[in-house]
Amino acid sequence: MNPIKAMEVFVAVVNHQGLSAAASALNLSNVMVGKYIAALEAQVQTQLIQRTTRQIRVTEAGWLFYDSAQIALQAVSDAYQQLEALHAAPKGSLKISAPMTLGSELLAPLVAQFMQRYPDIQIELQLSNHVVDLMAEGCDCALRIGPLKDDYGLIAKKIMDYHMVICAAPAYLAQQGTPTSPADLLHHRLLVHATWNPQFNWLFANNGQAWPQQWHLKSNDGQVLRQAALAGIGITMQPTFLLQSDLAAGKLVALLPEYTPSPHPVHLLYLPNRYKLPRLQAFVGFMLESLHPTSGL
Structure with a gap:
């Protein structure tokens, strides 16, 4: 069993409150997720999750392991990011979240232009009107409309006004x-x-x-x-x-x-440690260049 992968699966199960949701997020089968959790519990000789037909409950030991696993996964991610930063040209994948109308009508054409400028960057653009948790859902950045609330620890760049x-x-x-x-x-x-x-x-x-x-x-x-x-x-x-x-x-x-109501600000949000990624730096710079806070769109 790959211990790093097992940690990733366990954290995903806790974040998504279920094996099926975690399987979908990780592009794994439900059976494979169950096998990772079973192998992990066998290795640590402790029950981490109590499962019923409809829900899961994280045990006390599970919560302790969850906190440590998040730190370990972040350390692994940071190590890869530091290596990636050595590359001169931005490359790799970016996962971006945005509200539906803003994403489809305004952001989508900009993403196409960005990918023409940076052909080695792959984009996963997810459109949803719910407020995403960047860390829990593995997003590199997100666009948000309106005054910022409870976005502690995130860096916010105003990119435009929403008229x-x-x-x-x-x-x-x-x-x-x-x-x-x-x-x-x-x-x-x-x-x-x-x-x-x-x-x-x-x-x-x-x-x-x-x-x-x-x-x-x-x-x-x-x-x-x-x-x-x-x-x-x-x-x-x-x-x-x-x-x-x-x-x-x-x-x-x-x-x-x-x-007509006053415009709301639109911010581009990302985690501070993710900004080490050249691909994210390139995207943030491109958005600030393309959409200015004084834009009347």
């Missing part, structure tokens, strides 16, 4: 009327993003009220809301970079410009 626009199709406005104040939205069909909640919401400028909670269509994908707005289903508020071509073509009409 929103309120809009609807001309056909919808002709049928339902044009709102002149945020209060008017209570009488309209709203197309809202599923991630908006009391903890993360958009406040109207010159008003202080949050975007109304009632909705006609809710989705976690900005493209779904864009298509619904274009079809005349209702009023939406989405990032400017997603809708600017539709607005320019007259397919959508901007509404309530004086009440």
Whole structure:
């Protein structure tokens, strides 16, 4: 049994709270993950995980081993990073996490440009609207929208401002009327993003009220809301970079410009020790070069 691999599997099982989730994250079979855990427990002659049909429970000895295993795995990672730093040209793989709309509409084209500049770097781009734990999920860096909270130990670089626009199709406005104040939205069909909640919401400028909670269509994908707005289903508020071509073509009409919420910052986050990697240094530099904090996207 490879002791380093066994540690990696055990840490993944604890982080993902289950063998199946760890197997998926490590691209291993459930059976192989179980074999690694069984071999590890046999080697240390201690039960590290108590398993039931539905869940796992880490034993006291397991938690002690988990802390030590994380330190050991980090030391191994640091050793490889120091060797990689000797290479003149950045190479290797980068795992990047980003919110769905920002990732697909804005980041994806930039990633393609980055890979053209650095052909020896491989990119794994994961799009999700949940807040990732960089260490637990093995991400090199992540993009996050909004004020930073509980990001202790991470380095944050502001790369842009996230501007929103309120809009609807001309056909919808002709049928339902044009709102002149945020209060008017209570009488309209709203197309809202599923991630908006009391903890993360958009406040109207010159008003202080949050975007109304009632909705006609809710989705976690900005493209779904864009298509619904274009079809005349209702009023939406989405990032400017997603809708600017539709607005320019007259397919959508901007509404309530004086009440449009203030932009949120977008940060690129990474662990301090990961910045030793030339490939991550190259990516951070490229993003800062391509998207500046003063960008009005």
